[in-house]
Amino acid sequence: MNKPVTLSLGQVVRILRGKGADQHAVIVSIEDSKYVKIADGHSIKFDQAKKKNILHLMPQSFISSEVVNSLQESGRVTNGKLRFAVSRFLSENPNADQKGE
Template sequence: MLSNNLNVGQVVKVSAGRDEGRLFFIVKIVDENHVLISDGRKRKLDRPKLKKVKHLKKYNVINDQVKNKILSGEEITDSFLRAELTKLD
């Protein structure tokens, strides 16, 4: 269930902080210790949350649609992220 490497579009669960227990997508990898996460609700794409990797539970679920849209620079909306996360619940 856990993976060592991170990818854009990967689903993570926050294990520390005020967003604890919530699911997010990784939208950008900043460096080996930090990533930007967004869920389209509280943490929208225009203001993603900078999180330390050690405070995230990483899942082996990578949403290819989210990944491809982010990497290609295609327009992606908060409602699209919300819909994709709802499919996982």
Template sequence: MSETDSSPRIGQIVRIVQGREFGQFAIIIDIVNERLVLLADGEKRKFDKPKLKNLQHIELCEYVSPEVRSSLLETGRVTNGKLRFALSKFVNENLIDLKKGDQLDGERRCN
């Protein structure tokens, strides 16, 4: 986690910076404690089997998906399709300069 990040929020988009999924994006679906969050992307990591991740191993983006957040806060659940939609919307709106097949380098930020 970089020094400009604040506390994590449900529905917030993150970029994984450590581990097997390095460079991929996911959404916070639950906050376990001050160090750990549960992540899902609706594709590899479904809502029913989220990834437990240390906050030091992710980069918090400023964007919080209102659809995912409201669904999780109202019902406690979110569909995998909604997770995929929120991530693709974020990537299309904020990371347009990435071409298909390009990888994120270590210097690129979420926001």
């Protein structure tokens, strides 16, 4: 059986399906139990956040406190903070950008 996936704002995810497959992004909005909006600050800007099915994402254990704080304070986050969050995740997890499990 499928176990429920817990996702939260500011969490880094790996995109499994679609044009941006095998890239990392940050959750900037939770739409409902099936969809979230993601952005990476580079190819997917915050203003045009992409709506993704959670089944097409692999959640990572990293949650960016800077992104969470910014979203809670103003409801927005800068693209620079999103780029920083993704790059910090990749620098702390050097094997994260490899394909497969």
